[in-house]
Amino acid sequence: xxxxxxxTGEVGAALGAGFVRLxxxxxxxxxxxxxxxxxxxxxxxxxxxxxxxxxEAGAWRGLxxxxxxxxxxxxxxxxxxxxxxxxxxxxxxxxxxVSVGGGPPTLAFGASDSGGERVQRLLSGAYVVxxxxxxxxxxxxxxxxxxxxxxxxxxxNFPESKRVVGEILEQFGWRPLDVGxxxxxxxxxxxxxLRILCVxxxxxxxxxxxxxSI
Amino acid sequence: xxxxxxxTGEVGAALGAGFVRLxxxxxxxxxxxxxxxxxxxxxxxxxxxxxxxxxEAGAWRGLxxxxxxxxxxxxxxxxxxxxxxxxxxxxxxxxxxVSVGGGPPTLAFGASDSGGERVQRLLSGAYVVxxxxxxxxxxxxxxxxxxxxxxxxxxxNFPESKRVVGEILEQFGWRPLDVGxxxxxxxxxxxxxLRILCVxxxxxxxxxxxxxSI
Numbered sequence: 001x002x003x004x005x006x007x008t009g010e011v012g013a014a015l016g017a018g019f020v021r022l023x024x025x026x027x028x029x030x031x032x033x034x035x036x037x038x039x040x041x042x043x044x045x046x047x048x049x050x051x052x053x054x055x056e057a058g059a060w061r062g063l064x065x066x067x068x069x070x071x072x073x074x075x076x077x078x079x080x081x082x083x084x085x086x087x088x089x090x091x092x093x094x095x096x097x098v099s100v101g102g103g104p105p106t107l108a109f110g111a112s113d114s115g116g117e118r119v120q121r122l123l124s125g126a127y128v129v130x131x132x133x134x135x136x137x138x139x140x141x142x143x144x145x146x147x148x149x150x151x152x153x154x155x156x157n158f159p160e161s162k163r164v165v166g167e168i169l170e171q172f173g174w175r176p177l178d179v180g181x182x183x184x185x186x187x188x189x190x191x192x193x194l195r196i197l198c199v200x201x202x203x204x205x206x207x208x209x210x211x212x213s214i
Numbered sequence: 215x216x217x218x219x220x221x222t223g224e225v226g227a228a229l230g231a232g233f234v235r236l237x238x239x240x241x242x243x244x245x246x247x248x249x250x251x252x253x254x255x256x257x258x259x260x261x262x263x264x265x266x267x268x269x270e271a272g273a274w275r276g277l278x279x280x281x282x283x284x285x286x287x288x289x290x291x292x293x294x295x296x297x298x299x300x301x302x303x304x305x306x307x308x309x310x311x312v313s314v315g316g317g318p319p320t321l322a323f324g325a326s327d328s329g330g331e332r333v334q335r336l337l338s339g340a341y342v343v344x345x346x347x348x349x350x351x352x353x354x355x356x357x358x359x360x361x362x363x364x365x366x367x368x369x370x371n372f373p374e375s376k377r378v379v380g381e382i383l384e385q386f387g388w389r390p391l392d393v394g395x396x397x398x399x400x401x402x403x404x405x406x407x408l409r410i411l412c413v414x415x416x417x418x419x420x421x422x423x424x425x426x427s428i
Contacts, residue, residue, distance in 0.1 A: 177416065
């Protein structure tokens with residue numbers, strides 16, 4: 001499978017490397033194709049990984065992933081050209097958080113909208129599935145837990161795309177749990193924000209929310 | 215300590231019984247003082263438990279707890295008389311969820327407000343602390359987990375009241391984790407909603423979100 005990953009940060013690097021390890025070809029899309037850190041990622045990740053522009057990554061047939069900083073979840077596919085995503089499944093892994101004046105982070109798009117919904121509106125011909133946004137990038141690929149594969153929440157409006165993403169999640173070492181339509185992105189992005197608040201309050205960087213039987 | 219619990223449902227019964235087991239006196243406040251189920255709760259819970267009206271429960275010096283159905287989080291203390299809560303710590307354990315036309319539950323007050331904020335605005339002379347809303351009533355008192363006491367998220371605007379509620383949470387068998395001001399109720403109520411969605415999707419009634427090191 002060919003996977004275009006928009007975004008060169010930790011999330012893009014972790015997801016891109018995960019797809020390569022599963023045998024897929026990955027184009028990482030950058031705003032600036034001379035991005036040094038992303039070029040280094042491509043070298044390190046091997047011949048199935050390459051660094052391109054947003055447009056070249058978006059142009060590839062196959063799967064697309066938005067993995068930019070949250071506030072770039074619209075500009076990145078806009079620069080790539082929304083038409084390039086028509087008919088494609090798009091995994092949105094972003095978290096649109098902002099911190100105003102050094103205060104605690106909040107949701108950049110308010111609480112009555114979400115990054116997942118915005119990218120679905122922008123890419124109206126694509127099938128957006130929100131996933132991977134509730135876990136730290138360090139543990140996106142095959143987290144090893146004594147209790148077995150943890151649940152990964154996902155949501156979106158298109159059952160077939162959610163099924164495809166569910167299979168990808170299983171290959172990444174997760175148990176997919178579909179919580180509803182793309183509007184549930186609000187809840188998934190809030191969960192990510194709450195995780196970050198808990199990390200900041202405790203200083204425990206490895207904290208995550210896990211669904212478990214009490 | 216004297217504890218007035220507004221609400222006669224599972225949450226009120228669980229919290230009220232927990233306070234009695236810790237040696238406190240509990241007045242459970244009901245809309246209808248002839249509420250049969252609540253009278254049965256008081257009999258079963260012993261001499262330190264009694265059934266009263268909202269006003270009588272709210273009138274008691276000490277701690278107050280709102281444990282009604284979420285949409286009653288304002289009417290119950292309104293009926294009790296907001297003046298009765300001035301200078302008191304109020305634990306808000308409610309979740310304002312609604313289900314429209316048999317669809318999945320959503321947040322009754324939208325995503326830009328919350329039950330915690332609304333009860334704090336209504337009881338402007340009280341010190342509201344949101345807590346206990348993210349866990350099922352069955353496990354509010356001393357959940358026994360092999361990994362030790364789980365985290366309970368709380369929030370509110372008043373550090374001294376959060377300290378008092380943190381001590382109560384420890385006596386109830388939890389590790390308190392203060393995530394911020396009362397506006398963080400939005401996140402805590404969203405977490406409760408997301409838990410319910412996951413329970414509905416999986417059929418696993420005992421699912422909870424636990425903060426854990428991955």
